[in-house]
Amino acid sequence: MRTGRVLVGTSGWRYPPWRGTFYPRGLVQRRELEYLSRRVTSIEINGSFYSLQRPESWLAWARQVPEGFVFAVKGPRFVTHLKQLRDVETPVANFLASGLLGLGPALGPVLWQLPPRMRFDAERTAAFLQLLPHSTGAAARLAARHDERLDGRALTETDADRPLRHAVEPRHESFRDPAFTALLHQHGVALVQSDSAGTWPWFDEVTTDLVYVRLHGQGELYAGGYTADVLDTWADRIRGWAAEGRDVVCYFDNDMKVHAPADAMALLDRLGSGRGCR
Known part of the structure; x- marks a missing residue:
């Protein structure tokens, strides 16, 4: 059995409080991604959650990171929060056409974060999971069905047909229904393990060969730093999943007090896979 690949990083990289603390004074904003990507092994792109990005942005991000680096991509809140997964074929096509295929080999899993008010609906969830493409080739075909809003600014081709994986982060207790995890197993979609300082439920079932940790x-939500003992525990869990042949991605979202990059690097050090300061 192969050992799974482990990637650790932060959720996002553009945070004013990081400037002059984590980022050196005088580092220009356009070089922040380059700087962070030499110290962690993956980053979760969260700007895509708030608005459709442009192809030139995705292509620029891919150029700034080292070979082997991986981005996770957060699906748009229009799909998850406003539409709540209802009738979303065109919005998902628009998202896929916005340029993420331009990441090429740096494209990792797509995260779908659900709103806390959203309850589990088996029929709606099944229709959404059925829609998700599991290769970049399939994503390109769906992207080609974008609407007129993407005319003249769409990227609907992939440089190679690679696997494309997805993860869902529910935030309502009703998703503890066994029918939900059965759907994830059926469609090969990961269930996010989310530590939220007790704010939302923690779902810990592993549903595919990808384990996605946030x-x-x-x-303290978004602000509390992780102690050495807790990081040791996470390192042990991650080693265990990897030993089972599962790939693991782990993102720190405690950005408010600049803990995220330090915690990510500390976890990488424990796992023996830190980038150092190259």
């Missing part, structure tokens, strides 16, 4: 802060 660490939102110890004790």
